[in-house]
Structures are given as C-alpha cells and as structure tokens.
Amino acid sequence: DIQMTQSPSSLSASVGDTVTITCRASHSVRRFLNWYQHKPGKVPKLLIYAASSLQSGVPSRFSGSGSGTDFTLTISSLQPEDFATYYCQQTYITPPETFGQGTKVEIK
Amino acid sequence: EVQLVQSGAEVRKPGESLKISCEGSGYNFTTYEIAWVRQPPGKGLEWMGIIYTGDSDTRYSPSFEGQVTISVDKSINTAYLQWGSLKASDTAIYYCARRETYYYDSSFGTYFDYWGQGTLVTVSS
Numbered sequence: 441d442i443q444m445t446q447s448p449s450s451l452s453a454s455v456g457d458t459v460t461i462t463c464r465a466s467h468s469v470r471r472f473l474n475w476y477q478h479k480p481g482k483v484p485k486l487l488i489y490a491a492s493s494l495q496s497g498v499p500s501r502f503s504g505s506g507s508g509t510d511f512t513l514t515i516s517s518l519q520p521e522d523f524a525t526y527y528c529q530q531t532y533i534t535p536p537e538t539f540g541q542g543t544k545v546e547i548k
Numbered sequence: 549e550v551q552l553v554q555s556g557a558e559v560r561k562p563g564e565s566l567k568i569s570c571e572g573s574g575y576n577f578t579t580y581e582i583a584w585v586r587q588p589p590g591k592g593l594e595w596m597g598i599i600y601t602g603d604s605d606t607r608y609s610p611s612f613e614g615q616v617t618i619s620v621d622k623s624i625n626t627a628y629l630q631w632g633s634l635k636a637s638d639t640a641i642y643y644c645a646r647r648e649t650y651y652y653d654s655s656f657g658t659y660f661d662y663w664g665q666g667t668l669v670t671v672s673s
Binding site for chain 2 (some may be wrong): 441470471472474476477483484486488489493494524527529531532534536537538539540541542
C-alpha cells in the first residue's frame with residue numbers, strides 16, 4: 441500500500457488566516473491526489489482532484505499544488521465554514537486508494 | 549439529481565452477520581463504480597473496497613480482504629456491504645461513494661464525487 445502522511449494533524453487558525461496543509465506519499469503518485477473536506481455529521485466533500493483541479497462549486501480560496509510525493513492544500517482567507525477535517529487521498533495505486541490520517545482545522 | 553441513499557443505523561452483537569445497502573439514483577448506475585469507506589469513532593477515513601457495478605468485479609483493500617463482502621444488485625441499483633461475523637472493532641460509520649474517472653497525462657485518475665449519508669454500525673455485547 442502507498443502510505444499518505446498529512447501534517448500537521450491539527451491546527452488552530454483565525455478567520456482570515458491562510459492555512460497550509462501538507463500531504464506526503466510513501467511513493468510517487470504523480471498528480472493523482474485528491475483533497476476532501478469533512479465536517480462532523482456531514483459527508484465528505486471533494487475540494488480538489490488531480491492535485492490542483494478545483495471541483496465545480498468549490499470556492500477559489502481553496503487551492504492545491506504538488507506532484508510526485510509532496511502535496512499542499514492551501515486555504516486563503518479562512519472562513520467560519522472552513523473549520524473541518526481535511527483528508528488527502530491518492531488514487532494512482534489501487535487498491536487501496538489510501539487516505540491520509542486527516543488534518544483538523546480548529547478555531548483559534 | 550444524483551443521490552446515494554444508505555440503509556439505517558444497525559446495532560449487532562459480536563459474531564452476528566449484517567448487510568447494509570446503498571441505493572443510487574439520478575444517474576446510470578452501472579456506469580460508475582461504488583466504493584465503501586469506513587470511519588471508526590474519532591478516527592479518519594479508510595478505503596475498504598470497490599465494486600464495478602457493470603460486471604460486479606470487486607477490489608478490496610488488503611486490510612479488509614476476507615473481512616467483508618461487497619456486492620451489487622443491478623436490477624435495483626443497489627450496492628451492499630456485508631459481514632459474516634462482526635467484531636466490536638467493526639463499530640464505525642460506513643459510507644458508500646460514487647467513483648468518477650478522469651483522464652490526465654496518459655492515465656486515468658479517480659475521485660469520489662457523491663457520497664451516501666453514512667450508516668452507523670454499532671457492535672456491542
């Protein structure tokens with residue numbers, strides 16, 4: 441299996457801050473990397489696919505970058521509705537299409 | 549409107565069997581794969597396996613191979629996840645998700661674009 445490691449596991453930030461979450465793969469996944477947002481009691485929501493392609497309807501303050509083994513999700517000007525847990529997922533090697541362990545973004 | 553509707557919460561004892569369902573609507577069910585994703589209490593998302601709804605071919609994560617069975621009934625647009633003998637460690641929310649495919653740089657990538665609402669499975673004596 442390809443292992444996906446996110447950092448940090450959690451962070452505290454204020455509304456208006458820029459937040460960066462990183463995801464590292466144990467082997468190259470080229471650019472086959474997705475990002476999801478998951479709020480308590482809700483279903484996960486796709487934000488980014490192919491490392492940097494914004495899913496339709498997702499605000500442009502979300503952006504993704506990276507290739508190979510190192511990827512980044514950036515949230516510019518954090519909004520109250522952005523407090524959630526974020527997961528990366530590789531889909532280059534399947535099965536399984538591994539998720540990272542998650543990064544919880546909390547209000548400071 | 550695309551929808552995945554899962555069956556309701558279940559409570560079972562260790563050793564019991566269980567089958568939960570995921571019904572798709574609003575799209576051509578057999579042209580998309582359905583995956584199952586587990587979320588234990590307080591933990592992250594785990595990819596369990598996937599079924600190709602057109603031909604019922606399945607792929608499992610090594611962590612779940614032999615522990616669960618994924619199946620489909622195309623006639624009623626429904627995918628299933630079942631256990632033969634539940635353990636307390638199977639307590640979790642289980643999501644089904646539709647897998648979309650895209651073409652990029654001479655290869656195919658995938659992502660989950662629609663999710664079921666989740667089914668809470670509680671296994672306790």
